[in-house]
Structure formats: structure tokens, C-alpha cells
Amino acid sequence: MTDTLETLQEVREINSSFPYTAPIRAWKEQGKKVIAFQCTYVPEEIIYAAGIMPIRLTGDSRELDLEEANAYMYINTCSHVRSCLELVLRKQYDFLDGFVSGTTCDSSRRLTDVWKYYNFTSFVHILTVPRKMTERAHELYRREVQDFKRRLEEFFDVEITPQALRQAIKVYNRSRELLHQLYQLRKSDAPPISGAEVQEVLNAGWSMPKEQFNQLLERLVEEASSGQRAVRGNFRLMLNGSPLNNPEFTKAIEELGGLVVVDELCTGVRYWWELVDTDSEIDPVAALSRRYLNNFPCPRMFPPEERFNRVLQLVKDYRVEGVISEIVRYCVHCAHDQPLLRRRLEKQGVPVLELGVEYGMPGTGQIRTRVQAFLELLEGRVRK
Amino acid sequence: MKVEARDTTKLGELIQGLELGVQFEKSRPDRRSDAVCYELLADYFRKAQKAKEEGKYLVCHTTTIPPEVFYAMDIVPLQLESVGTLASQIVRNFGDALSAARDFGLAPEVCSAHRLLVGQTILGWLPRPDAIVWSNQVCDNTAKGGNLLVELCGCPGFFLERPYHYTDGAVQYFAQELEELIHFLEKLTGRKMDWDRFAEVMDRSRCLMELHREIRQLRKAVPSPWRNLWYIHMMGTELYMAGTPEAVLHFETIRDEVKKRAEKGEGYIPEERYRILTLFLPPAYTWTLLGWMERKHGAVSVAEPYFSYRDGGEIDPTKPLESLARKSFYCPICRPMYGPAEEGILHDAVRDAVEYKAEGTIYFAHIGCRQTDACIRILRDALLEKAGIPTLILDMDLYDPTYAPEDQLKNKLEEFFELLDERK
Numbered sequence: 154m155t156d157t158l159e160t161l162q163e164v165r166e167i168n169s170s171f172p173y174t175a176p177i178r179a180w181k182e183q184g185k186k187v188i189a190f191q192c193t194y195v196p197e198e199i200i201y202a203a204g205i206m207p208i209r210l211t212g213d214s215r216e217l218d219l220e221e222a223n224a225y226m227y228i229n230t231c232s233h234v235r236s237c238l239e240l241v242l243r244k245q246y247d248f249l250d251g252f253v254s255g256t257t258c259d260s261s262r263r264l265t266d267v268w269k270y271y272n273f274t275s276f277v278h279i280l281t282v283p284r285k286m287t288e289r290a291h292e293l294y295r296r297e298v299q300d301f302k303r304r305l306e307e308f309f310d311v312e313i314t315p316q317a318l319r320q321a322i323k324v325y326n327r328s329r330e331l332l333h334q335l336y337q338l339r340k341s342d343a344p345p346i347s348g349a350e351v352q353e354v355l356n357a358g359w360s361m362p363k364e365q366f367n368q369l370l371e372r373l374v375e376e377a378s379s380g381q382r383a384v385r386g387n388f389r390l391m392l393n394g395s396p397l398n399n400p401e402f403t404k405a406i407e408e409l410g411g412l413v414v415v416d417e418l419c420t421g422v423r424y425w426w427e428l429v430d431t432d433s434e435i436d437p438v439a440a441l442s443r444r445y446l447n448n449f450p451c452p453r454m455f456p457p458e459e460r461f462n463r464v465l466q467l468v469k470d471y472r473v474e475g476v477i478s479e480i481v482r483y484c485v486h487c488a489h490d491q492p493l494l495r496r497r498l499e500k501q502g503v504p505v506l507e508l509g510v511e512y513g514m515p516g517t518g519q520i521r522t523r524v525q526a527f528l529e530l531l532e533g534r535v536r537k
Numbered sequence: 538m539k540v541e542a543r544d545t546t547k548l549g550e551l552i553q554g555l556e557l558g559v560q561f562e563k564s565r566p567d568r569r570s571d572a573v574c575y576e577l578l579a580d581y582f583r584k585a586q587k588a589k590e591e592g593k594y595l596v597c598h599t600t601t602i603p604p605e606v607f608y609a610m611d612i613v614p615l616q617l618e619s620v621g622t623l624a625s626q627i628v629r630n631f632g633d634a635l636s637a638a639r640d641f642g643l644a645p646e647v648c649s650a651h652r653l654l655v656g657q658t659i660l661g662w663l664p665r666p667d668a669i670v671w672s673n674q675v676c677d678n679t680a681k682g683g684n685l686l687v688e689l690c691g692c693p694g695f696f697l698e699r700p701y702h703y704t705d706g707a708v709q710y711f712a713q714e715l716e717e718l719i720h721f722l723e724k725l726t727g728r729k730m731d732w733d734r735f736a737e738v739m740d741r742s743r744c745l746m747e748l749h750r751e752i753r754q755l756r757k758a759v760p761s762p763w764r765n766l767w768y769i770h771m772m773g774t775e776l777y778m779a780g781t782p783e784a785v786l787h788f789e790t791i792r793d794e795v796k797k798r799a800e801k802g803e804g805y806i807p808e809e810r811y812r813i814l815t816l817f818l819p820p821a822y823t824w825t826l827l828g829w830m831e832r833k834h835g836a837v838s839v840a841e842p843y844f845s846y847r848d849g850g851e852i853d854p855t856k857p858l859e860s861l862a863r864k865s866f867y868c869p870i871c872r873p874m875y876g877p878a879e880e881g882i883l884h885d886a887v888r889d890a891v892e893y894k895a896e897g898t899i900y901f902a903h904i905g906c907r908q909t910d911a912c913i914r915i916l917r918d919a920l921l922e923k924a925g926i927p928t929l930i931l932d933m934d935l936y937d938p939t940y941a942p943e944d945q946l947k948n949k950l951e952e953f954f955e956l957l958d959e960r961k
Contacts, residue, residue: 263911489681492642
């Protein structure tokens, strides 16, 4: 790999003070509010349009001792949610003014129950997120988003105007366009950015105002498009499964010779893939709710083929030679989909490595050994 | 992967076991309701076993799908978890099924109830269904499990979706989902729904609900006229057979037994020592634990908030689908398991602890049940702060005895009873 991208230094600087990053600190110093959202089905634009900074609630991007969280949520709650809770209990999210989640999985909704009971923030909201993508489901979800908007307005005594919503959509869509451009660069034989670096970029994006992130992304895409840098690996890999925002994990895979060219993660493409319809004839709340429900589906959604087909398309578009599925223990949606997805991938001739992990786990020990063996298997296939 | 071979011998063994239970309980005058319960269960499984040869449609479904729809359409339903639960009680063959699920690729963290039913399907222990229906009313496992089953059985499936919050809009959504389920079943069977018959089924469902509430009131008596195991029996009957005359008969039999004792001021056991609030379910491999608690320690389960509460909703015969939808929001299991804790299980548990004069709580913490277990801490704190009672958390697996052997559970229970003695 050639020299590092300069923009990545900015990214690293932002991430170095996670979760209370410098951009968040600067925002709060202006007397403005910050709300954490959990899960990609929460329409951030509504929060943004209220003049509040939405940030994504994540755990630490390294494996934590979850002693405090374990006292509040049973050990069969996935370690992603317990890691988030651990940071809350350690007062690292004390700067928050509110919390919003969706009924996207048992762990997420129960975290909301715990959050509410112990009053971690005075504003707590949970949206019913349908699993189906039918017209009826869209209407249900539109009402939920509308209700969320109303609650936010009432609680924080703000008005969210249609103009503000359209502006928020514009900002967020720009972010998505830039991420599409960045990912497009990864389709080349020797992409200018590694999988681990892309994760660093996405991590920063959840901890800063979106316009600032867009500016950073503009610079990054421009710099990466210059053709000065080439990241090489022996095999083109996709990383998919449960929430993962740990660049070290991906870096370990890439150091062994894998090249992560695309992901299918809620901390990756499932977060940003679809754009919101900006047709001025469409009510912005309706446009938003439709986008969020129709976005690249989480394994929770029905029918599962919607997700499987998109995964297979990514495999084709990015010329993926092997898939590493990392499944956080007790991530039940992924666990149920995995036997079905694996069979579909293998039918297409794409080998799958399944790794049962804890959130934030480093790519060392058994993980390293298994990845090595997987890469050897891919090597063997090439030799045949 | 599609499972072709079927060997329902295990289902036959299950029916035989239940038939033996009927004979045994019939010889004991004080166990009439148990005999009724086992008889109707044996009949339930017999109907599933013989559905094909009798030319009936068989629809397998996961827990909390309202069975009234199937009975109204003369479809034989089979609740899949019921087979696993009873099989681990009577046939004790869960090990093979869990291994089959593991070999298929289902992670061990998936709830054992669902691994068991996938394993049973892979091994061909269940008759081949004409369709599978599942829903999100309990947890992520129930919401996801159907996809695998449909693929394994090679049959059509229907996913029934219920919104999280209990609002009029959500009830309408769920009623429309039920309507769509009916269309799906009409297409499957080539028969139209008989709405008059549906009204009759719903009327029996109303009777069941009223009996449930009547029993709930009778259980407030001190000493408790209640037998600990009955809540599991009632739960099974309601989940598998709501809307049938047999279910009404079962509830009436229990009501009569409870009423007789309550009116005489008698408890089910001679000496009541501890009044217990029971949260969730004891392991299916050792329900006898509940009898042991009664007989050896005088510990009576006075309320089970996950199962024994009935909200104030009513069944309106002029709006059968809306009534069924509404019922699904407030009926046992559905309300406490899929809905906000604050207005659901937390509220219900504290209210029951106070109203039923509970002295302690036993929480059966099934390692596979992420969503109920995630409430343990808030429930423990709320029960201590608002009802002044301690909680014992018993770690276990619903189906796998190797996780927590019976003796270990008994030891922990005995320590808890000592603690309750010290508090007196």
C-alpha cells in the first residue's frame, strides 16, 4: 500500500476522542442539543431538521469489559447493545439530550425499556418499525415517523418545517452520494482505500454534524480518486453480518492478505445505500419513511429474499471471491438468516467463513487462525 | 434443502404418553382438570397426525398465532413449540433435534425452542404441513423462524406482523394482516371463510376470556386455591385451542375446582408458607418442580404476570377481526413480551405482586429468551422498590437439562425459601 490519505488523519483525530468527539463538543458549546439514535431505521433527518445533532449510539470499537452493563442487561443481550450500555453507565454519553430507537430487534427495544426506567435521558422515543415492506407497512411507518416528529417538536419546543426537512434530506442525500462514490472506487482491482479505513470514515460520520462530514467526504473522494494510491490484497472479500465498527478487526483480515472491497453491514452499506426521493410533490415525511423502510434490508426484514438478492448483487458488482460473515453472539436475526444466505452464496460458488464473535473483538487468536485458513482455502481454489 | 422423509413415530409416542396421563389422572378425583387437559392435548395431536388421511388441511404455526382463524376455516392447526415442549416432557428426545439444528447451521444462541422445532422438522418428526404461519408477536426468534421452516418444508408460508405499540391504528393494521392471512388460507384450501362459523368460534373465545378473568379473581383468595401447574396448562390450551368447546371445558373445570376451594376458604395445599410471583416458565423437562415447590415447601404461585393477566378489552361480535386483533395486543404472552415494558410487564408484575400479596418472585431466566431476560434487572428493582419483595433469578434453559440440572435449581429455590423465612 502506498502513502496514507491525508483526509484520513482528520478522521482519526475525530475518532480519537470518541464518544465525545471534538465536533460534538464544539456543537454543545454553542448550547445546541445532541440526540443519539440506535439502528439504521431511525430517520435522522427529522432530528437534524429540529436543529439537533443526531449521533449514532455505538459501543466502543474495541472489546470492553462489560461488567456494569452485565448488571443491567442479561448476558444473552447481544454484546453490541451491552457495549453501548456500558459506555452510558460509565457516563461517557452524559452529553446526550435524548435517545431514539426502533423496534428493530429485541435487544434494541429492551435497551429502550432499560434506558427509560433508569432515566438516562429525559427524552426517549421508540418507533414501531414494520418488518414488511408492503404499502400497508409503509403507511404504518409514515404515521410512526410523523408521530416521532410531533413528539420531538413538543418536547424540545421547536418547529420542524417542511423546508427544514427538505434541507436535511438534501444534506443527508449528499452524504449518501459521496459514500456511493467512495464505494465505487473500491470496485477497482487495487482500490485507493482499504476496508478498515472506510470503517474509520463511517465511524467519524456518526460523531459529527453531517455538513462537516460531507465536506470531509468531498475531500476524501477527491483525494482517493487521484489515482495516487493502490491497496492490494490476494482476495476480494465481503464482510457482512452484525453491527461492526471496529477497524482493527478488518485491518487484521487485510493484513493477512484479504482485501475487503465491500460490506453488507448496518454500519456500512445498510446504513447509507438508498437516497430519499426529493420530488417536491412528495411530502418529505412520506419520502423519508419510504426511504428508511425500503433501504438495504436488515436481516430482520421480510421477505428475506430482499436482502439475499441484494447481497448476491453486491458480490457480483464488487467481484467478491469470498464472504466473511461475522455474527455477534445473540444477534438472532443474523443467526436465523445465515444458514439460508450461506447456501445461496455457496450455490453461486462463493465460499463463506462464519465467525461467531463478540462486538468489538479484535482479529487476533482464533479469529486470525480461521481467517488464515479461509484465505488458504481460497488460494487452493485458485490453484485448482 | 427440503425435507422429504416423514416419520411421525415420535408424535405417536407423544400421543401415547398423553393417553397414559389421561388414564392415570382419571383415577384421581382431585385431578379432573388434568385429565381434561391431557385428553384434549392428545386429541389435538391426534388430529394433526391424521389430518392428511382425513383429507384436512394442516397448518403448522409458531406461538401466539390466533388459532381461531384455523378453527373457523376447518383447518387443523399444529403449534410447533407445543410439540417440542411436550416431547421434552414425555418423549425426551430433544438432544437429536438440537443436534440436527446445529448441523444445519443454526447458532447455539438461537432459543432452544426454535432450534428444537427446526431440528424436529429436519428429522421429519412432524407431518408435512400444507402451510406455515408465523409472527413477530413474541420475539425475534418467532419473527425469523418461519423463513427456515418454509424452506425446509417446501410449502407456502405467511408472516403475520403485529405493531409494537397498542394504538387504534396498530389494531387496524393487525386486523388487516389477519384479513390477509384469511385470504392466504382461502387460496390454499380453495374454500371461503365461513363468517357465521367464525362468529361462533369468536364467541367461544370470548367465553374463554371471561373464564380467564373469573379465575384470576378467584385466585386472590388466601390461602391460594390454585395449583402451580395450572397456569402452564391454561396457557397451552389458550394458545393451541382458543375458540374450541374443548378449551372452554378445560377452563370451566379449572374454574370449578378453584371456586370450590375458594368458597370453602381452603388452599390447594394444606399449609401455605410462601406466596410467590412467578415470572416466565420453568424448564419444560422439569415442570414437576412446581409440584415439588408446593408439596415440600408450601410455595404457591399466586400470579404469573407473563401469562395470567387479561386486560379490559372485549370481543365485539360485529367486528370479529378487529376483536381478534385487539385481543392479540392484550392477551397473555403477547402483551408482556412484545410491547413497552413500562406499561406492560413492569406495570403488571408490580400490580400483581401487590394485589396477590406476593412475598417473593421467582424468575425463570431461560438463556435463549433475550427479550424477557433483558427485563430481569428492571423487574427486580421495580418489585423491590414498589412491592417490597425480593427476586430469585434461576438461570436455566427451557429444553436443555444440561444447562441447569434439576437438583441445582432445587438447591437455589431452597436457599430462596430460607431467605423468605428470614424476612418474616
